[in-house]
Structure formats: C-alpha cells, structure tokens
Amino acid sequence: MATATAQALSETARAFIERGPHKLLIGGEAVDAADGRTFETIDPATGEPICEVAHAGPEDVDRAVTAARAALEGPLKKVSPSKRSGLMYKLAELIKANGEELAELESLDNGKPLAHAGGDIAAAVNHLRYYAGWPTKIEGETIPVSARDVLCYTLREPVGVCAQIVPWNYPLVMAIWKVAPALAAGCPLILKPAEQTPLTAIRLGELALEAGFPEGVVNVLTGDGETGAAMVDHPGVDKVAFTGSTAVGREIGAKCGRSLKRVTLELGGKSPNIILPDADLEQAIPGSFQGIYFNSGQSCNAGSRLLVHADLYDEVIERMAGYARDAKVGPGLDPDSDFGPLVSAEQFERVAGYIDSGLEEGAEAVAGGRPDGDSSNSGYFVDPTLFTGVEDGMKIAREEIFGPVLVAQPFESLEEVAARANDTEYGLAAGLWTRDISSAHKLAGMLQAGVVYVNTWGGGDPAQPFGGYKASGIGREKGHANLDAYLEIKTVWTQL
Numbered sequence: 001m002a003t004a005t006a007q008a009l010s011e012t013a014r015a016f017i018e019r020g021p022h023k024l025l026i027g028g029e030a031v032d033a034a035d036g037r038t039f040e041t042i043d044p045a046t047g048e049p050i051c052e053v054a055h056a057g058p059e060d061v062d063r064a065v066t067a068a069r070a071a072l073e074g075p076l077k078k079v080s081p082s083k084r085s086g087l088m089y090k091l092a093e094l095i096k097a098n099g100e101e102l103a104e105l106e107s108l109d110n111g112k113p114l115a116h117a118g119g120d121i122a123a124a125v126n127h128l129r130y131y132a133g134w135p136t137k138i139e140g141e142t143i144p145v146s147a148r149d150v151l152c153y154t155l156r157e158p159v160g161v162c163a164q165i166v167p168w169n170y171p172l173v174m175a176i177w178k179v180a181p182a183l184a185a186g187c188p189l190i191l192k193p194a195e196q197t198p199l200t201a202i203r204l205g206e207l208a209l210e211a212g213f214p215e216g217v218v219n220v221l222t223g224d225g226e227t228g229a230a231m232v233d234h235p236g237v238d239k240v241a242f243t244g245s246t247a248v249g250r251e252i253g254a255k256c257g258r259s260l261k262r263v264t265l266e267l268g269g270k271s272p273n274i275i276l277p278d279a280d281l282e283q284a285i286p287g288s289f290q291g292i293y294f295n296s297g298q299s300c301n302a303g304s305r306l307l308v309h310a311d312l313y314d315e316v317i318e319r320m321a322g323y324a325r326d327a328k329v330g331p332g333l334d335p336d337s338d339f340g341p342l343v344s345a346e347q348f349e350r351v352a353g354y355i356d357s358g359l360e361e362g363a364e365a366v367a368g369g370r371p372d373g374d375s376s377n378s379g380y381f382v383d384p385t386l387f388t389g390v391e392d393g394m395k396i397a398r399e400e401i402f403g404p405v406l407v408a409q410p411f412e413s414l415e416e417v418a419a420r421a422n423d424t425e426y427g428l429a430a431g432l433w434t435r436d437i438s439s440a441h442k443l444a445g446m447l448q449a450g451v452v453y454v455n456t457w458g459g460g461d462p463a464q465p466f467g468g469y470k471a472s473g474i475g476r477e478k479g480h481a482n483l484d485a486y487l488e489i490k491t492v493w494t495q496l
C-alpha cells in the first residue's frame, strides 16, 4: 500500500485494500471488467494511489442490467415484503458492525476527517433502517369512482431496474440514499460510485450479498462518467437516480426525457444563508461556519452565500474569519484535522480557479485565499476562505464552487435579502437566523429552496424530503417522497 496516510488504518481496512484490484459486483459474483480495464483510486491527502479498481464498460453495464432484470422477474418476486424488510435491517446491522472499517475507507478515499466519516456511516445505518420499515406498508387505494358496478383500486409496483449514479462528497450516504428506497420498493439496482471514491460502495455490495439479498438485486459497477452514461443509455434500465453536477444532471434529464425513463436528479446549489439583525450570534456564527466549511465545502447544500444584516456585518465577518484562520486542515486520518483535503486534483484546481477569479474581480479574501502550490504537491488542501467586497454579479457569488469558499455580503431589508437570495438558478437550500418567529416564517415562505433551515444549518432525518427547486434538481430524496419515485401506480378497473 503506497500511501503514507493509509499506514494509520486498522488491520481490517488495510486487508480490504490489499485485496485489490477490486472487482465489479454483477449477478452476485465479483468479476473483472469484460475488457480487463482497471483504474487507481487516489488518496487526496497525499496524491498517491490507494489501490486498483475494475473499470466497467458498456459490456459490463449490459451484464449488470441482464442480472438485475433476471432478479426482478425471478427471485425478487418471491421475497415477501416482511422478508425484504428483514434483509434491509440485516444490511443495516452489517454496516454498523463494519462501521469502523467503512469509516476508515471513506476517510482515506474521500479525505474527510475520520470522525465525520463515522457520522456518515451512522447516517447510512439510520437511513436503511427508516426504509426497512416501508416494504410492509406500501399500499394501494380503493377509489370511489362514480361509474356504476365498478370496482376500482390501485396497486403499487416496483418501477423496475434502477441505475443509481452517485458522487464523491458523501460516498456511502449518497449510495444508501438511493439503494434504500429502491430495495424497499422491491427494485433491483446497479450502483455506480464516483471514480474518486469507489471503496465503500464496493464494500456495500459485499455486505448486501452477506445480508442475503438474492443475486442480481444489488450490482456495483465502478468506473467513470462513461460507465454512468452507458447505464443511462441502456434500454433495459427503467429508472435513473443521479446526484452530482447540474451540467451532467441536465444531460441525464434530457436523455431520460427522450427515452421516457423515470428520473430523479439531485444537483448543485448556491445556497443563501441569511443572518437577520436580531439573530443570536452565538448560534449563528458557528452554525454558519459549519454550514459552509463542513466537508471542506463539498456539500450540495453548503451555505455558500452569507448575507448579513448591515448592522451585524463587521462583527460577523471578523468572528467568522477568526474561526477560519484557527481551523486545522490536514489528512482525514489525522485526529487533529478539523477539515480534510479536497477530493481530487481536479477539484483542487477548480476551487483554486474560483479563488483566483474572486481576487481578479476585486473581492478581498479576509481568510484563506489562493492555496500554496498546485495539485501536484502532496495533497489537495485548501484553507477555509472568506471573501468580502463581493458584488452580486461576480462569478464567486453566482456559481457553485463546491469547496471551502464563502462569499459574504451585507443587506438592509427583508424584501431586499429575499430577492437577492432567490436571484440564482439554484434552489436547493436556504437558511436564516433570527429570534423573531414572525420574520422566520415570513422569510421561510419567501425563499425559493427545497429546504429552509431556521437557526441551524444542515440537520436532517431520513423521513424528511430533500431536493431542489429550479436547477437544483427534480424530485425528492429521503422520506416517502423518494419511495414513490421507485413505484409505479397500476389502476385496476373492474366491471362487476
């Protein structure tokens, strides 16, 4: 194992890595890619390779779709709702039992601090348990139609073979957000993790087999964007679920529109976080700090635009900048690190490019700034960066940066801040801090966002719908809304 940070791993995590090159999971079998291709997954704290992973091509996608279809039409049909529920609880228990290993693999592959990776594993377990309760509660309805002597009722049926394409920012959590509702609905799935972070998805596939899911129900294809595209294009796929960039989401949405595949998209954001004049700053400042910098800013719902009432602006900026300067950025497996590196050289360059653009357009970095070195140095570290002197039209104020970069701006009135908060193509999250219940609900109603946080940022629960307005996506993940995305409604109309 080449990477220096990997030396800190437990025996089990190390043994998993040393088992590489890791294979694809198709039809219950661990197999090489049909053309034998592999790729390296990289440790973002050092830039060194961790291990090799199979690179699935179109032929592998075809094999996985065939296996999933066979599972849908065969063994999965025989699994009763209560048995399905039991298998899901078992998988949740296995994830919990292997939590330490999974957290270490996540931290190593993604770069996030180990404690945060541990939080991700707990969230994944919780999510699976929530959906494990659903299989026995998926009900149709009897419809009181007005036609004479007609019995009309509905059945809920699995939507079919699901292609699930997930990103690298919360690799296991994003996978479970998609896998859990699919399994609850009785759908077989093909999961594709991001090329930057394939390890926990591979382990998840192994645990699904160990839990006892029939072969072909959970298939895992590691690969790149072309693997994802081949999954979207495959005529045997009935539903696509995607989390990632708005650009790729638009492409996938357009393809699914043409083929009329079901699709849900969870995309980017440029979420406004508003501190009203009567906010409790002891809550608002640390909350806003974590709201943007947690996960090194690589969260779709990061509070990346800070709008502060003019009366509080100077104090908030000074204190936020102090927090930013004090934060320790280092390898995820170092227990002293508050924040890890960015996930990849590409992401480092993208974020550094945005920081350059902010400086060139005349904004001031009062904390952080252009990272030293480039992505070829050891690790992709970027300090928490806070920009002031930002105009609404600047690139850093409008585009999703997906890194530890916050733009702060003052405002004067509620109406003004609502209009500026909404003046974006995105609408994933928004937040506000106030002690005044009336302003809280008034502003929450005015904000165009799929989730509005009041006096907090980023909390969540599996039962809560999550998704975006406008270019932040289509449909909702989590809660029963996402279960519906994996079910068809069949109406049975019977003349008596």
Ligand code: NDP
Pocket (backbone or CB within 6 Å): 165, 166, 167, 168, 169, 192, 193, 194, 195, 196, 223, 224, 225, 226, 227, 228, 229, 230, 232, 243, 244, 245, 246, 248, 249, 251, 252, 266, 267, 268, 269, 299, 300, 350, 400, 401, 402
């Ligand atoms: P992408 O949108 O390219 O990747 C997300 C997932 O989609 C990955 O699994 C990727 O595979 C896959 N993919 C890429 N291209 C295609 C395609 N044409 N068809 C099907 N699947 C595809 O995000 P990036 O990793 O390139 O990150 C770029 C930017 O996207 C970030 O800077 C950030 O702004 C945004 N982003 C948003 C996320 C969110 O949670 N909303 C998460 C991640 C990124 P692979 O990685 O293997 O190429």
